[in-house]
Amino acid sequence: MADQAGAETDVWYRWLLHERQAGDAAAGAAVRADALRYADRVLDAADLHAGMTLLDVGTGEGLVALRAIERVGAGLRVVLTDVSAPLLRHAEARAVERGVVGQCRFLHCAATDLSQLPDASVDVVALRSVLAYVAEKSVALAEFRRVLKPGGCLTMAEPVFRDDALYVCALRRYAERQGEDEGRFMRLMHRWKAAQFPDTEALVAQNPLTNYTERDLVNLAQQAGFAGIQLALHIDVLPMQMSSWESFLGSSPHPLAPSLAQVLAEQFNEGERAFFVPALRAVLESPDATMTERIAYLRAHKPAG
Numbered sequence: 001m002a003d004q005a006g007a008e009t010d011v012w013y014r015w016l017l018h019e020r021q022a023g024d025a026a027a028g029a030a031v032r033a034d035a036l037r038y039a040d041r042v043l044d045a046a047d048l049h050a051g052m053t054l055l056d057v058g059t060g061e062g063l064v065a066l067r068a069i070e071r072v073g074a075g076l077r078v079v080l081t082d083v084s085a086p087l088l089r090h091a092e093a094r095a096v097e098r099g100v101v102g103q104c105r106f107l108h109c110a111a112t113d114l115s116q117l118p119d120a121s122v123d124v125v126a127l128r129s130v131l132a133y134v135a136e137k138s139v140a141l142a143e144f145r146r147v148l149k150p151g152g153c154l155t156m157a158e159p160v161f162r163d164d165a166l167y168v169c170a171l172r173r174y175a176e177r178q179g180e181d182e183g184r185f186m187r188l189m190h191r192w193k194a195a196q197f198p199d200t201e202a203l204v205a206q207n208p209l210t211n212y213t214e215r216d217l218v219n220l221a222q223q224a225g226f227a228g229i230q231l232a233l234h235i236d237v238l239p240m241q242m243s244s245w246e247s248f249l250g251s252s253p254h255p256l257a258p259s260l261a262q263v264l265a266e267q268f269n270e271g272e273r274a275f276f277v278p279a280l281r282a283v284l285e286s287p288d289a290t291m292t293e294r295i296a297y298l299r300a301h302k303p304a305g
């Protein structure tokens with residue numbers, strides 16, 4: 001699918017379609033396979049069947065909604081919303097390609113303002129990796145509850161980035177304690193990671209991406225009036241996955257973070273790059289290198305009465 005007008009300046013579109021996989025086909029296939037597993041787990045929590053309407057908030061490429069149609073078939077209706085107009089057009093083009101666009105409605109709106117949808121109009125609200133980017137999470141949850149029919153299901157998967165940010169805070173403290181020479185690698189590590197995550201406790205507490213834990217998600221759902229709340233936190237410590245060094249350089253951990261290549265180009269001088277890149281590469285390509293993913297899966301329902 002060709003890129004469309006406005007898409008190249010849209011941070012969400014650029015990340016989902018290009019930067020997430022840094023133009024590497026093998027990395028792209030792995031990312032898409034992972035995303036489908038997350039979508040399936042989100043959908044497993046909803047007892048979806050023909051005749052229902054599912055709302056996919058922050059749909060991106062249409063991941064959850066199009067997967068739901070694949071699973072349920074022609075009897076399912078889906079509403080796809082996003083703040084990114086280019087992503088919505090892309091999701092629509094994918095629905096046309098699959099011959100399912102007649103089952104879909106596309107709404108350009110934020111998770112905190114679903115006013116285009118009437119009260120009690122959908123059976124399931126589903127989202128994957130969206131609330132993390134919403135500053136007013138309680139407003140979004142109140143909207144999810146409003147549009148759900150009584151007894152309707154909320155199901156979501158959200159990354160929990162707080163520990164990533166606390167690691168960057170620890171890096172900062174460690175680098176500050178070292179002398180000029182012995183701390184050089186850690187100082188540059190800190191510079192790289194601080195471009196992607198907040199690096200002081202005060203900033204961690206202010207940033208919508210890092211200022212919540214899985215327990216806060218439970219509390220938010222409870223305060224919004226949901227019942228039957230269940231949350232499972234999945235922490236996977238995996239061998240470092242890097243299909244190539246070039247793809248790693250071009251990738252970033254979330255849509256609002258610059259890639260390592262960008263940080264090296266904009267925040268490192270030539271001498272720092274010459275020192276840091278081979279040292280970092282040796283660490284990341286060692287057989288012991290790991291990466292950690294933290295994902296919270298939450299399901300709940302709107303009380304029936």
Ligand SMILES: C[S@@+](CC[C@H](N)C(=O)[O-])C[C@H]1O[C@@H](n2cnc3c(N)ncnc32)[C@H](O)[C@@H]1O
Pocket residue numbers: 012013016035057058059060061062063064081082083084087109110111112127128129130133134255
């Ligand atoms: C990490 S992407 C996930 C996309 C999709 N749900 C998926 O799992 O592939 C985050 C998505 O949230 C959307 N988004 C960001 N802020 C939003 C907001 N305030 N309200 C609704 N959607 C938002 C972005 O446009 C993007 O599509």
